[in-house]
Amino acid sequence: MVQTKVGIDAGGTLTKIAYQTNGSIRYQSVPSADMEYTVEWLSSQLDNPDVCVTGGKSELLTKKWQAPAKTMVEFDATTKGIEFLANHQDQALVEPFLFVNVGTGTSIHVVNDGKQERTGGSGIGGGTLMGLAQLTTGIHDYKQIVQLAGNGNRGNVDLKVKDIFEGTLSPISGDLTASNFGKTEKMAAYAPENADILASITGMIGEVIVSITIPTAMQYNVDQMVYIGSSFRMNRLLRETVSKYTIMLEKTPIFLEKGEYSGAVGAMLSID
Ligand SMILES: Nc1ncnc2c1ncn2[C@@H]1O[C@H](COP(=O)(O)OP(=O)(O)OP(=O)(O)O)[C@@H](O)[C@H]1O
Ligand SMILES: [Mg+2]
Incomplete structure (x- = not known):
């Protein structure tokens, strides 16, 4: 059975979900306060999900999600995602560049050679x-x-x-x-x-x-x-x-x- 690849960024406010079905990427976001809902959503909406979780609330989510899940360092996941999304919309990125993640709080990173370094927030x-x-x-x-x-x-x-x-x-x-x-x-x-x-x-x-x-x-x-x-x-x-x-x-x-x-x-x- 084909597995659906699912990436989850469980942040301070919102849990963002990206998943691949039939070759295209779909997006969903849910309040992080309602982790139960996220777990229910994952099991009811997706066939045989293969999950990788990142973000400040990943521990909380993986505890509730009682199936195997990978975890990943948030800042590295974000860098990878930025490069992919930029490429997808034909936006050339010239290193070094900065990314500024305005989430619940704000985090600033410099990217060089595909690697990020957090410089402040x-x-x-x-x-x-x-x-x-x-x-x-x-x-x-x-x-x-x-x-x-x-x-x-x-x-x-x-x-x-x-x-x-x-x-x-x-x-x-x-x-x-x-x-x-x-x-x-x-x-x-x-x-x-x-x-x-x-x-x-x-x-x-x-x-x-x-x-x-x-x-x-x-x-x-x-x-x-x-x-x-x-x-x-x-x-x-x-x-x-x-x-x-x-x-x-x-x-x-x-x-x-x-x-x-x-x-x-x-x-x-x-x-x-
Ligand atoms: N539907 C929504 N409900 C609540 N806030 C929203 C909504 N849509 C956008 N926002 C805004 O997005 C912010 C959260 O951004 P984001 O999802 O990037 O942060 P996060 O990943 O949850 O937090 P952090 O990365 O700091 O842990 C909220 O503080 C609010 O300003
Ligand atoms: Mg975030």
Whole structure:
């Protein structure tokens, strides 16, 4: 009986599954909080699965999955997956390049000779969007958060350089953010809408991610920055912010189709 090759990246928030059937790759993601569901899904949807698991919650998953499963180091799986997905969409990657995985948190890696090295990271990531959204607006639903953020106006919350340099020429672009959430005077007069708050949170996360990544890109003389992670899913504003800042700092942003499945794809490909 033919085995279905299945790669699973069990992350802090979402469990990403990539599997091969009839020569094509399919993708599925489920909340990591519901491991039982993932295990049920695997046994009910897939014939005779041959499983390789990666990600921070792989131990938890392999314990529940009471059949043999390989495990793999997440960062290596991700590198393998990135190379495959880039190739799949005819995106040439020139080494050394960086990949920035914006998951629950953010992890930064440099890739050279097909091998990755983790150079840093930040607790500012997709979990920060979820948590701050919940604290400030009471909204929990990811789709609702990103939809609202996409329609918000950061100008009601964030202070731009040109807001400070009123009437005089500023030494840097007036459009840059001078202070995230810094427009306190205006906020005292008109309470910003939830959409504005969510847009500002998203903007801040994007700006922080690029700011902490750029020194690494310079250190390793890298041009391409590959941004992956489910935090970019449906999130046009985060992509745009990250793209704009990366380009402004003279680097090339790359977003991969299904990039959030890089770890799962790499794990799947490691099954021989
Ligand atoms: N359906 C969804 N439900 C919850 N969060 C989602 C959803 N879709 C996208 N996200 C966003 O994606 C983020 C998680 O990204 P990702 O799946 O890459 O992380 P992870 O692998 O679970 O975490 P980590 O790699 O840090 O362990 C969430 O914090 C949220 O911002
Ligand atoms: Mg992850």
